[in-house]
Amino acid sequence: MEVQFTEQIKQLQLGAGQAFHGEGILAITKALLQSGVAYIGGYQGAPVSHLLDVMVQAKPYVDTLGVHVEACSNEASAAAMLGASLHYPVRGCVTWKSIVGTNVAADALSNLASPGVTGGTLIVVGEDTGEGASVIQERTHAFAMKSTMALFDPRPDLPTMVNCVQHAFALSEASHMPAMLGLRIRACHVRGSFEAQDNVAPRHGTHAWIDEPAPFDYGKLAHPPVTFRHEKLKVEQRIPAAQAYIEQHGLNETFEGELADVGLIVQGGLYNALQRALQTVGLADAFGDSRVPIHVLNVVYPLAPKSIGAFAAGKRAVLVLEEGTPEFIEKDVIQALRRQDLNTAVHGKDLMPPAGEYNVETLVQGLIAFGERHLPQVDLAAAKAWLAANAERRADVPVASLPPRPPGFCVGCPERPVFSALKLAQQEVGRVHVAADIGCHALATFEPFHSGHSILGYGMSLASRAGVGPLMAQRTLAIMGDGGFWHNGLLTGVQAALFNGDDAVLMIMKNGYTSATGTQDIISTPDDEAKAEAERNAAVHQSLAHKNQTIEQTLKGMGVPWLRTVHTYEVDAMRRTVEEALTTDFAGLKVIVAEGECQLERQRRLKPFVAGRLKRGERVERVKYGVDEDVCTGDHACIRLSGCPTLTVKDNPDPLRVDPVATVIDGCVGCGLCGANAHAATLCPSFYRAEVVKNAGGWERFVARWRETVTSWLRPEVVA
Amino acid sequence: MSTAQVTPMRPTCVLICALGGEGGGVLAEWLYGAAVRAGHAAQSTSVPGVAQRTGATTYYIEVWPQPASTHPGRRPVFSLNPVPGGVDLLVSSELLETARQVANGMVSADRTVVISSTARTLTTAEKMQPTDGRADTGALVAALQRHAKQAELLDLAALAQQAGTVISAVMLGAIAASGVLPFARGVYEDTIRAGGKGVEPSLRGFALAFDAVTRQREQRTAVEAALQPAPAPDLRALGRARVASYQDEAYARLYDERLDRFAAWPAVQQELARWLALWMAFDDIVRVAALKLAASRQARVRREVKAGDDEIVKLYDHFKPGVPEFAALLPERLAARLQAWDRRRVAAGRDPWALPLKVGTHTLRGALALRFVAGLKGWRRRGQRFAREQALIERWLAAVQAGAQRDPALGLELALCGRLIKGYGSTNERGQASLLHIVDVLATRDAATVRAAREAALADDAGRALDATLAAHGAPPRPPREQPVRFYRRKPVPAR
Structure with a gap:
C-alpha cells in the first residue's frame, strides 16, 4: 500500500514519561510493544486495520525489538498463529474485524482455547455494534463464552485502553485462557493522549530464538481424551483464575x-x-x-x-x-x-x-x-x-x-465499468442471479446499479451459488474481488465448482489489492519492480494489475478450462464476454478476470510522479472528460450507467429546456468510462475527452498552433 | 464530594460533516492539535468506515472551554457521540448533509451555530432521475434557518478552489472565525504549520474562509441574494430564434403558425412555445456536428477543463452513429431499404450496425468531417426523419388543441407532455412512443389523468411506472416494442 504512516511510527517509539497523542487503535498498538509482545499478526478490516498496517510499515523499528509481524491470509491463519503461545512463554497478538473475522477464525480459536495458552495471547477485534458495521447484531461476547476466552471492553479512554492491553496479557498468562479486546468504531478512532512507557523487547523473538522445541505434551493438543480434561480445566481452574485476577487488579x-x-x-x-x-x-x-x-x-x-x-x-x-x-x-x-x-x-x-x-x-x-x-x-x-x-x-x-448518500465507487474506480457492462449485458440476455461478495464491488448494490442477490461472506460468492445455480434455468453469476479470492474464494468456490463440474460463471475483480479494507498488499499485488519499471517508462498512470499473473496461473493450474481476461475499461468487450459466458454451450466453470488496478493506489503513485515532472518543467498530459451542455438533453442515462461522483448534473443553461444537464466536475481523473459507455451503450454524442498538455515541446506547440489556425476557418461562429 | 449542584460547565461540542475524501480526518486532527497547543483538554473521533468512498461521514470533537490548568487533577469525560441538541457548532461541507443533521435532531435553536457550505454534491439518487431529481435547495436552507441559533451559509467549495487547497483548510478557517472555540486565530495557523504538508495553500484557504465568515457575520445579505429567482425569459422569442437558426426563416414561420393556433389559450401557448421549439429543433447529427464545431465551444471546453493559456488542449468527441442517424437524412425509400437491411442483421442475432467514432475535433481531418456533416442542413428537409417528426408534431398539436377545446387544463397537461421528447436514439424513440400513447388513449380523459401518466413516464426509463399508471386509470398498456429475444437456457448436466 502506498499510504505512509511515518507520524504514527514515531509515536510507537515514545519512551517512558512522554505524552502519546493519537487514535485509540494506535494507542493499543503502542501498548502491545510496551507489553513485550513477541509476534503480531492479523487480517485487516474496519475499524482495526491500522493496527496491522502501521505495524507492517514499522517493520524496521519492530525488528530492532525482535518482534515478528505478519499480514495473515485470513483470520483463520491469524488465529492459528497464536498457537505459538501454546507451549512457549511468548506473548502474541492478532487482530481482525469482528464478528465476521471471528467467524472465520472460529476453528483455530476453539483449538487454541481448549488446551489453553502458556504465553499471553490477545485478540484485538473491531467490535462493530453500531454505525458503519456489518452483521451488527451479533456479538463477540458469544464466542468468548463458548470458547472460554476473556473479553475486555475497556472504557474509551486512552490510559484505560492501554492499561487493559497490558493486563489482558497478564490475565491470559494467569488463567491460561486467550484474551480478546473489543473496540467499537468510535473508540478505535478516538483521539486522545496517555503517558507512554518504554517498549519492552520480548524474552524470545526474532532476535533471541527459542533454543529447542518443547517436549511432547499430549495435553497441548485439542484431541480426545485430553479435551475432556480441558473442559474441566476451563471451568475449574481458568475461569476462577481469571476472576481472581480481575478482582485482585481491580480491572x-x-x-x-x-x-x-x-x-x-x-x-x-x-x-x-x-x-x-x-x-x-x-x-x-x-x-x-x-x-x-x-x-x-x-x-x-x-x-x-x-x-x-x-x-x-x-x-x-x-x-x-x-x-x-x-x-x-x-x-x-x-x-x-x-x-x-x-x-x-x-x-x-x-x-x-x-x-x-x-x-x-x-x-x-x-x-x-x-x-x-x-x-x-x-x-x-x-x-x-x-x-x-x-x-x-x-x-x-x-x-x-432527504435523499440518502450511501458510499460508492471512487472516481476512476476500475470496478465501476464492470457493472456498466453487466447492466448492458442484462439488457441483451435478460436478468441474471448475481451472487455478490464482500469488497468494494459490493458498492454496486447501491444506486445506480442495484446489483447482487446475496452476500454470504468474504470470498463466498461462488460457493453461495452452488445451491441456487442448479435449480435455475439461467446461469448465475458470482462476483468476487481478488481479496476475497485469496481470503477464501479459491478453496470454497473455485475448487468446489471444479470438483463438482458446476455450470457457473465467476467474475474476479483483479485490482491488485484488498481495497475495501484500505488497499493492503496481497500475493497478486504488482511488485516493486513493476512499479519501478512503470516509472522508468513514464507509464505511471497505467494499470499494473496485469504485471502479476498469480491468479491466472493458479486458475490454470487448477484446471479452469474457460478463462478470459478483460480490461475493465473495455466496456463493450466486457459486455460481450459476460454475454458469452452466460450463453455459451460450455457447461463447466467459466471465469472472467476483470483486470484494472485500484485507482487509489494508482493515484498515490501518479501524484508525486506528476508533481516531480512539473517541478522539472517536463511535459505532462492530463485527461478530463466533459459534457457539451448544448448537446446534452438531460435524460441522465449516462449517470444511470455510471454513478461516478464527478459525473453529475447542473442547471440547464438553455432557458428553453428545464431538465438539468449532465456535467463532469473537477476531480475527474480521465478514466475513460464516460467515453467507453457512450460507445458501448450508444448513449448520446455529448461526451468529449480533453487531453491537456503542459510544457509541450516546440514541435507539438507548432502543430497545435497550425491546427488551431486552420480549423478556426471551419468553425461557425454561433449556433443555437 | 457532593455533586448535588451539577455545574453548568460543559464541553464545547463540534460536529463536522464531510464527504469521503474531503480531508475531514485532517480537520479533526487540526482541531485536536489546536486544543492541545492551547493547553485545553480535548477529544476527537470519527466514523471513517462509513465514508468509504464518497459517502457521507462525520467527525466529532469536544473541547473543554477553559485551559487544563483551571481543572488540575480532573479530566472531563468526553462523549464519543454527538448528542441531539447538544452541538455548539456544526460545520458542513455540503448542504444536504447539513440538513441531514437537522433531521437527526442535532441542531438546536438555543445552542447550535451552523456554518454550512451552500454547495451541493448531488447524490446518485438525485442525479440518476430522467428529469430533475435534485432536492429543493430552498427547502434545505429554510430547514436550517428554522433550527439553527445562527446559520452562516457560504460556498466553501468555491473558497477552497480559489485558494487552491482542500476544503478541510477552509472549514478550519470558518470554525476559527465562528468564535465558538476559545482559541485565537494564531493557534489554528500554528497548528497548520506544524502539520508540515501543503502549509501555504492551507493557510490561504484558512484565511479566505476566516475573512468570509467574519464579513458575513457583520452583514448577512449574501444568502438572501443568492436565493432570488431569475426573471422569466420570453420563451416564444427564444423558441423562434432557435427554430430559425436550426433550419431557416420559413421553418420559423411554421413555428409561428403552429403557435398561433393556440392564441385562445395563453397558458397552453406559453408552454407550447418551449416544447414545440425543442421538438422542431430535434437533435440530429447535423445539429450535433455544428454544435461540436462551434467556435464558442472551443472556448467553453478550455474553460471547463481549466486549461492554462500555455497549455495545449486536444479534444476528442465520442460518436456512434448507426443506421437511424444515416436514414434520417435519406429520402423515405432509400431510408426504408437501409432500415430493412439493419433489421435483418438484428434478426440474425447480430448487433445493430453502428460506427463507434472517436473524432479528433482539434485536428484538420476531424474539423473537416464535422464541417461536412454540419453542411448537410439543407438535406435535412428532404430526409425521412424530418417528415416523420413533422407528422408526429402535428398529431401532438392536434391532440393539444382538441384537449384545450374541451378543457384548457387538459390542453395544458397535453402540451406539457412535450417534455417527454428528448435525447437521442432509443431514448428519443421511447419518449415519442410514450407521448403518442398518452395522446392516443388519454387525450379524451381529464387533466389529472394525463398529468399522472406524464409524471409516470418521466419517472423511470423502463416505462414500468407508466404502464402501472395506465392500468390504474383503466387505460390500455403501451403496445410491446419489437425486440429480438435472445432466449437461452442452461443445458441440464448429464448425471455422472
Missing part, C-alpha cells in the same frame, strides 16, 4: 455516588455515553462525578461475581446497560446476585431496547425509566423535555425526506 472499576441505594452496571465501552446521559438527566457533572454509583465492566467476560455482589449489596435496584441481544451480562448479574442471596432488583432489557446502539439518547430514556421506578427524588422533567424537543425537530425535517 472493573466502581465509582461511588451519593444515591447509594441504586447503581448502574455498564459495559466499559458505553461508559462515556452513560456519563453524558447522566449529565443530561442532571445526575453527573462533566468530570464524571455521578450521583448514582457506577460499576464499569472493563472485562465483560468472565464476570467477577464477588465484585458484582459487593457493588449490589445494600442497593434496592441496579440497571445493567448492555448493548446487544441476548443479554449475557444481565443474566450473569442476576445469577451472581441470586447465588449470593442478594435481592437487589435487576433491570436491563426490561427498560432498555433489545436492539440497536446505546447512544446517549437511548441511555437517557433508560435512565428516565429507571429513575421513575427507583429515584422519586430526582426531577426528570428537563430530560423529558429534551427528548420531546429532539422528537419535535425530527418531525419537522424527517430523515426520509
Whole structure:
C-alpha cells in the first residue's frame, strides 16, 4: 500500500514519561510493544486495520525489538498463529474485524482455547455494534463464552485502553485462557493522549530464538481424551483464575455516588455515553462525578461475581446497560446476585431496547425509566423535555425526506465499468442471479446499479451459488474481488465448482489489492519492480494489475478450462464476454478476470510522479472528460450507467429546456468510462475527452498552433 | 464530594460533516492539535468506515472551554457521540448533509451555530432521475434557518478552489472565525504549520474562509441574494430564434403558425412555445456536428477543463452513429431499404450496425468531417426523419388543441407532455412512443389523468411506472416494442 504512516511510527517509539497523542487503535498498538509482545499478526478490516498496517510499515523499528509481524491470509491463519503461545512463554497478538473475522477464525480459536495458552495471547477485534458495521447484531461476547476466552471492553479512554492491553496479557498468562479486546468504531478512532512507557523487547523473538522445541505434551493438543480434561480445566481452574485476577487488579472499576441505594452496571465501552446521559438527566457533572454509583465492566467476560455482589449489596435496584441481544451480562448479574442471596432488583432489557446502539439518547430514556421506578427524588422533567424537543425537530425535517448518500465507487474506480457492462449485458440476455461478495464491488448494490442477490461472506460468492445455480434455468453469476479470492474464494468456490463440474460463471475483480479494507498488499499485488519499471517508462498512470499473473496461473493450474481476461475499461468487450459466458454451450466453470488496478493506489503513485515532472518543467498530459451542455438533453442515462461522483448534473443553461444537464466536475481523473459507455451503450454524442498538455515541446506547440489556425476557418461562429 | 449542584460547565461540542475524501480526518486532527497547543483538554473521533468512498461521514470533537490548568487533577469525560441538541457548532461541507443533521435532531435553536457550505454534491439518487431529481435547495436552507441559533451559509467549495487547497483548510478557517472555540486565530495557523504538508495553500484557504465568515457575520445579505429567482425569459422569442437558426426563416414561420393556433389559450401557448421549439429543433447529427464545431465551444471546453493559456488542449468527441442517424437524412425509400437491411442483421442475432467514432475535433481531418456533416442542413428537409417528426408534431398539436377545446387544463397537461421528447436514439424513440400513447388513449380523459401518466413516464426509463399508471386509470398498456429475444437456457448436466 502506498499510504505512509511515518507520524504514527514515531509515536510507537515514545519512551517512558512522554505524552502519546493519537487514535485509540494506535494507542493499543503502542501498548502491545510496551507489553513485550513477541509476534503480531492479523487480517485487516474496519475499524482495526491500522493496527496491522502501521505495524507492517514499522517493520524496521519492530525488528530492532525482535518482534515478528505478519499480514495473515485470513483470520483463520491469524488465529492459528497464536498457537505459538501454546507451549512457549511468548506473548502474541492478532487482530481482525469482528464478528465476521471471528467467524472465520472460529476453528483455530476453539483449538487454541481448549488446551489453553502458556504465553499471553490477545485478540484485538473491531467490535462493530453500531454505525458503519456489518452483521451488527451479533456479538463477540458469544464466542468468548463458548470458547472460554476473556473479553475486555475497556472504557474509551486512552490510559484505560492501554492499561487493559497490558493486563489482558497478564490475565491470559494467569488463567491460561486467550484474551480478546473489543473496540467499537468510535473508540478505535478516538483521539486522545496517555503517558507512554518504554517498549519492552520480548524474552524470545526474532532476535533471541527459542533454543529447542518443547517436549511432547499430549495435553497441548485439542484431541480426545485430553479435551475432556480441558473442559474441566476451563471451568475449574481458568475461569476462577481469571476472576481472581480481575478482582485482585481491580480491572472493573466502581465509582461511588451519593444515591447509594441504586447503581448502574455498564459495559466499559458505553461508559462515556452513560456519563453524558447522566449529565443530561442532571445526575453527573462533566468530570464524571455521578450521583448514582457506577460499576464499569472493563472485562465483560468472565464476570467477577464477588465484585458484582459487593457493588449490589445494600442497593434496592441496579440497571445493567448492555448493548446487544441476548443479554449475557444481565443474566450473569442476576445469577451472581441470586447465588449470593442478594435481592437487589435487576433491570436491563426490561427498560432498555433489545436492539440497536446505546447512544446517549437511548441511555437517557433508560435512565428516565429507571429513575421513575427507583429515584422519586430526582426531577426528570428537563430530560423529558429534551427528548420531546429532539422528537419535535425530527418531525419537522424527517430523515426520509432527504435523499440518502450511501458510499460508492471512487472516481476512476476500475470496478465501476464492470457493472456498466453487466447492466448492458442484462439488457441483451435478460436478468441474471448475481451472487455478490464482500469488497468494494459490493458498492454496486447501491444506486445506480442495484446489483447482487446475496452476500454470504468474504470470498463466498461462488460457493453461495452452488445451491441456487442448479435449480435455475439461467446461469448465475458470482462476483468476487481478488481479496476475497485469496481470503477464501479459491478453496470454497473455485475448487468446489471444479470438483463438482458446476455450470457457473465467476467474475474476479483483479485490482491488485484488498481495497475495501484500505488497499493492503496481497500475493497478486504488482511488485516493486513493476512499479519501478512503470516509472522508468513514464507509464505511471497505467494499470499494473496485469504485471502479476498469480491468479491466472493458479486458475490454470487448477484446471479452469474457460478463462478470459478483460480490461475493465473495455466496456463493450466486457459486455460481450459476460454475454458469452452466460450463453455459451460450455457447461463447466467459466471465469472472467476483470483486470484494472485500484485507482487509489494508482493515484498515490501518479501524484508525486506528476508533481516531480512539473517541478522539472517536463511535459505532462492530463485527461478530463466533459459534457457539451448544448448537446446534452438531460435524460441522465449516462449517470444511470455510471454513478461516478464527478459525473453529475447542473442547471440547464438553455432557458428553453428545464431538465438539468449532465456535467463532469473537477476531480475527474480521465478514466475513460464516460467515453467507453457512450460507445458501448450508444448513449448520446455529448461526451468529449480533453487531453491537456503542459510544457509541450516546440514541435507539438507548432502543430497545435497550425491546427488551431486552420480549423478556426471551419468553425461557425454561433449556433443555437 | 457532593455533586448535588451539577455545574453548568460543559464541553464545547463540534460536529463536522464531510464527504469521503474531503480531508475531514485532517480537520479533526487540526482541531485536536489546536486544543492541545492551547493547553485545553480535548477529544476527537470519527466514523471513517462509513465514508468509504464518497459517502457521507462525520467527525466529532469536544473541547473543554477553559485551559487544563483551571481543572488540575480532573479530566472531563468526553462523549464519543454527538448528542441531539447538544452541538455548539456544526460545520458542513455540503448542504444536504447539513440538513441531514437537522433531521437527526442535532441542531438546536438555543445552542447550535451552523456554518454550512451552500454547495451541493448531488447524490446518485438525485442525479440518476430522467428529469430533475435534485432536492429543493430552498427547502434545505429554510430547514436550517428554522433550527439553527445562527446559520452562516457560504460556498466553501468555491473558497477552497480559489485558494487552491482542500476544503478541510477552509472549514478550519470558518470554525476559527465562528468564535465558538476559545482559541485565537494564531493557534489554528500554528497548528497548520506544524502539520508540515501543503502549509501555504492551507493557510490561504484558512484565511479566505476566516475573512468570509467574519464579513458575513457583520452583514448577512449574501444568502438572501443568492436565493432570488431569475426573471422569466420570453420563451416564444427564444423558441423562434432557435427554430430559425436550426433550419431557416420559413421553418420559423411554421413555428409561428403552429403557435398561433393556440392564441385562445395563453397558458397552453406559453408552454407550447418551449416544447414545440425543442421538438422542431430535434437533435440530429447535423445539429450535433455544428454544435461540436462551434467556435464558442472551443472556448467553453478550455474553460471547463481549466486549461492554462500555455497549455495545449486536444479534444476528442465520442460518436456512434448507426443506421437511424444515416436514414434520417435519406429520402423515405432509400431510408426504408437501409432500415430493412439493419433489421435483418438484428434478426440474425447480430448487433445493430453502428460506427463507434472517436473524432479528433482539434485536428484538420476531424474539423473537416464535422464541417461536412454540419453542411448537410439543407438535406435535412428532404430526409425521412424530418417528415416523420413533422407528422408526429402535428398529431401532438392536434391532440393539444382538441384537449384545450374541451378543457384548457387538459390542453395544458397535453402540451406539457412535450417534455417527454428528448435525447437521442432509443431514448428519443421511447419518449415519442410514450407521448403518442398518452395522446392516443388519454387525450379524451381529464387533466389529472394525463398529468399522472406524464409524471409516470418521466419517472423511470423502463416505462414500468407508466404502464402501472395506465392500468390504474383503466387505460390500455403501451403496445410491446419489437425486440429480438435472445432466449437461452442452461443445458441440464448429464448425471455422472
